[in-house]
Amino acid sequence: MKLAQEEQEMLEGKQGNSAKKSMEILSALGDIFGAERLIDVKSVQIAGVSYHNLQEAGLEFLEEMAKDGKVRVFTTLNPAGMDLQEWKKLGISPDFAEKQLKVIEAFAKMDVKTTCTCTPYLIGNRPNKGDHISWSESSAVCFANSVLGAYTNREGGPSALAAAITGKTPEFGFHLDKNRQAQVTIEVKAPIETYTDWGALGHAIGEKVGKKIVLITGIEKADEDSLKIFSASIATYAGAALFHIEGITPNETVKPEEKVEILAEDLAKSKAFLTDGSEVDIVAVGCPHCSLAELEAIAKGLEGKQVKKEFWICVAREVRDKAAEKGIVEKIEASGAKIACDTCMAVAPLKGRFKGLATNSAKAVFYGRGKNSFKTIFCDLDKCIELAVGK
Ligand code: F3S
16 A cells, blocks of 8 residues: 555654554555555544453553544544443443543543444534545444445444544545445335334345345335434344435445345344344333434333333433433433433443343344343334333
8 A cells, every 4th residue: 555655654653653553553454455545534433432342451452542642533432331421320330430431531532522422423423425434333334324425434443543543544445436336226115114114124134135235225215313223233234334225325326137125024024033032121222322303202202101121212422411401301211211321232231130122223132132142122112112111
């Protein structure tokens, strides 16, 4: 890969140790994937923030980078292992909290905005169509590429941090138009209306075509929250970082001749797969983190009710604060449900505390099962609320 003069200086350590390490990571990546050059990025989103995943080695790496590293572009974080302010409310141990706060301190020292969310596009880290960015969270990557028309690969935590410190990323993969064309047309022949329809669609596409880039036809409308939850599902079950929906998403693509149909029975099969339990001791929504409109709907659904099960509503702190101004948080908390900022049911240390999860997110099902050994019930918000308030 050919480096510009400033990039070469960074690699030689003339701009500090963190810039040197970052440039080493980016050069190695660029060489492996055949990039010809580095390009500027407009924003970064870093995953690998939970101490639960990072452990001591990850924390040490971040503290080392923070000694002289400062980010050059707007950078936000993926969810951490706890609500950074109200961690006690969520039953997090003081030992874990201490380590998690050290992780956040290291990022803050590097001038990263320490809002921890998988929906950075709801709190101001929202790229424009055509912007090159370096993001890591799989659902956010898929949303940014597909719904916003930005250009990003699915970065790992260290490569995203390296991009933040240098302001650069190697130009390969989804940064190039030639790699963003649809490979198979998915003809949807069933109504897609609810969140669980969208979640099941992501799963069904994964089952039928695996990792191919899809052009979906047969869908007339989709609001942003539905596309948010679909991005999470198709990223999880199809490994997708980009999809196209005819008439809805902004990227241009060829229309592939290879066609695969998704019928109502395929969605029913996926929904059946996503439920494997019958008992619930935790209900969690907000995977990806809730929008203001979703919080409004949750408050309405919980009005006059008291939850009897642990009920987590995961959200970015800024969105929570906006909801608080409108009296929505007060209404939700009056029911006993817990608003969990900065974290989520997948990255918080929940294993062993609960056994049965009800959720409206297909992605939460995947991580609930895989990381926390939960049995799952996959259902829409009204049913989640019904299960939370039931005995
Ligand atoms: Fe976000 Fe956690 Fe789901 S990071 S997409 S809420 S698994």
